[in-house]
Amino acid sequence: MSKIVSISNQKGGVGKTTTSINLAAALAAADLKVLLVDLDPQANASSGLGVYVGEGEPDIYRVLTGHTDMKQALRQTAIPSLTLLPSSSDLAALEVELVEGLPSAQRAGLLAQKLAGMRDHFDYIFIDTPPSLGLLTLNALMAADSVLIPMQAEYFAMEGLGQFMNTVELIRTEGLNPSLTIEGVLLCMVDDRTNLSREVSNEVREYFGQLVYETTIPRNVRLGESPSYGKPIILYAIESKGARAYLDLAEEFLRRQDKGA
Ligand SMILES: Nc1ncnc2c1ncn2[C@@H]1O[C@H](COP(=O)(O)OP(=O)(O)OP(=O)(O)O)[C@@H](O)[C@H]1O
Numbered sequence: 001m002s003k004i005v006s007i008s009n010q011k012g013g014v015g016k017t018t019t020s021i022n023l024a025a026a027l028a029a030a031d032l033k034v035l036l037v038d039l040d041p042q043a044n045a046s047s048g049l050g051v052y053v054g055e056g057e058p059d060i061y062r063v064l065t066g067h068t069d070m071k072q073a074l075r076q077t078a079i080p081s082l083t084l085l086p087s088s089s090d091l092a093a094l095e096v097e098l099v100e101g102l103p104s105a106q107r108a109g110l111l112a113q114k115l116a117g118m119r120d121h122f123d124y125i126f127i128d129t130p131p132s133l134g135l136l137t138l139n140a141l142m143a144a145d146s147v148l149i150p151m152q153a154e155y156f157a158m159e160g161l162g163q164f165m166n167t168v169e170l171i172r173t174e175g176l177n178p179s180l181t182i183e184g185v186l187l188c189m190v191d192d193r194t195n196l197s198r199e200v201s202n203e204v205r206e207y208f209g210q211l212v213y214e215t216t217i218p219r220n221v222r223l224g225e226s227p228s229y230g231k232p233i234i235l236y237a238i239e240s241k242g243a244r245a246y247l248d249l250a251e252e253f254l255r256r257q258d259k260g261a
């Protein structure tokens with residue numbers, strides 16, 4: 001049975017997609033079967049893996065709306081054991097359509113329902129979510145066993161996070177997904193040379209304690225470039241600091257699973 005991990009933070013540009021692609025790729029490179037679900041209409045996780053959905057082609061939008069079977073929409077990536085459920089800008093319409101079409105409990109549980117049948121086929125399923133607390137993110141949090149929160153080590157990093165944590169808590173206590181846990185908090189785009197980066201890192205560790213990964217992701221030019229080549233960092237620049245960091249993260253992620261975290 002696989003574990004489903006939502007990679008979420010309502011704040012934009014903090015490293016959600018970069019972490020989704022590269023943690024998924026690093027685990028797949030260790031021969032684990034991994035599915036990456038692109039749940040963002042920006043489709044950055046898809047293009048970052050070199051996948052573009054053409055007009056009328058199956059994608060997550062068509063799966064969620066029941067127009068396509070999950071299996072038809074899945075794409076192989078350059079890493080054999082990494083599979084992608086791609087997204088397209090069509091997904092932006094889903095929010096409106098779902099709101100109009102279905103009772104609320106069903107609206108939020110749609111992805112959970114679709115992913116249930118995938119658990120037998122993968123070791124890990126990651127969901128890359130958009131920068132909002134809207135219906136798409138709610139679907140991810142309903143489908144997930146845990147949530148991994150990437151944060152940028154910059155001023156205002158904690159802002160809005162209280163609201164996000166409240167939402168997670170509400171999803172638990174309202175019985176929507178009582179067993180949802182926090183997988184971990186990841187500091188991204190860290191520049192150890194700056195006081196600010198260090199201060200923010202300290203603040204985040206003070207607040208979240210053991211939940212924060214020891215591994216931090218440095219700001220690294222190669223990491224910024226790799227999506228434009230449609231490749232995860234381990235295929236684009238394996239010698240880079242960015243690649244090293246995500247391989248370390250994958251190791252720490254797996255160590256935590258052993259501990260039952
Ligand atoms: N460690 C890093 N070093 C350098 N550039 C990075 C790093 N992490 C992410 N980036 C770049 O920063 C930008 C934002 O990162 P990313 O897309 O992963 O964030 P996001 O949280 O998914 O954004 P959104 O909220 O829009 O979905 C991207 O251009 C990405 O390539």
Ligand SMILES: [Mg+2]
Nearest residue numbers: 016017040044
């Ligand atoms: Mg993103």
